[in-house]
Amino acid sequence: MKVVAFQRSVQGTGASRRLRNSGKTPGIIYGSKDAAVAIELDHNALFHALRKEAFHSSILDLEIDGKAQKVLLRDYQMHPFRPLVLHIDFQRVSASEKIHMRVPLHFINADTAAAVKLQGAVISHIVTELEVSCLPADLPEFLEVDLGAIEVGHGIHAKDIALPKGVSLVLHVGQENPVLANARIPLVKSADTEAAPAATAAAPAAEAPKDKA
Template sequence: MKVVAFERSVQGTGASRRLRNSGKTPGIVYGSKDPAAVIELDHNALFHALRKEAFHSSILDLEIGGKTQKVLLRDYQMHPFKPLVLHIDFQRVSATEKVHMRVPLHFTNAETSAAVKLQGAVISHILNDLEISCLPADLPEFIEVDLSKIEVGHSVHAKDLTLPKGVSLVLHVEQENPVLANARIPAVKAVETEEAAPAAAAAPAAAPAADAKDKA
């Protein structure tokens, strides 16, 4: 994805306020061996870009003054109640250096699992993204979590994933092995099942009594 920015010569609270009033968003790009650069971007274009999932988890082409550099979105601040981007941060990336990045999880095939189809389980998504490490060229837009084989009472953990080539879990995620999703029978359904069992067992016992009355 391409992002167009412009160099910003004036800094400070007052200058940033004037930028926002003119439809611009102040920002900064840092990292690598180059000094940090203060920039400004068109607010409306940036606001719509932030609504796209790929903008948050992809290598971006940031163009400043006709020159393009590879960056990652690292942070942004929104107004507490207005649809207004107050500030945005980008980090330069090197093709030869691994990056740590949180990427979204896409959960698939839950409806085809035996837990859901045959047992009426509900799948709960515990995490919606995961921190990984890889070279910029290997960075995936998302990681797929296949739920087709999940069983009732069981969970899918980070280490259960089949990661794309060149991608690995960061160290603390590897050690913690967090739960990504689990399958549980809803409490109401479980109670109904328990109540139905004694009723089903009692039904045959009533039949002999009825037969005896008929003979009498």
């Protein structure tokens, strides 16, 4: 994805306020051996870009005054109640240095899982993104979590998913091996099933008809 920015020479709270009033968003780009650079971006274009999943987990082509460089979105601040991007941070990336990045999870085949179709289980998504390590060229836009074989009472863990070539879980994620999704029978359904036999047993027996004198 391409992002267009311009170098910002004036900084400070007052300058940033004037910038926002003119439809721009202040930001910064840092990292690598180069000095940090203050930048400004068109607010509306940036606001719509932030609504795209790929903008948060992809290598971006940031063009500053006609010169492009590879960056990652690292942070941004939103106004507490207005649809306004207050500030944004980008980090430069090197093609030869590994990066750590949180990548979104896409859950597939939940509708065809036997636990759902035959047993009426409900699948809960416990984790929606994972932190991975890889070279910038190997960074996936998302990771797929196949739920087709999930069983009732069991979950899919981080180490259960297939990672693309060159991509690995960061150390602490691999050690913790968190549950990404699980399958459970709804409690209401279980309670209804248990209550039915009890109601049948408690029902009074019908009285036998009395003979007429």
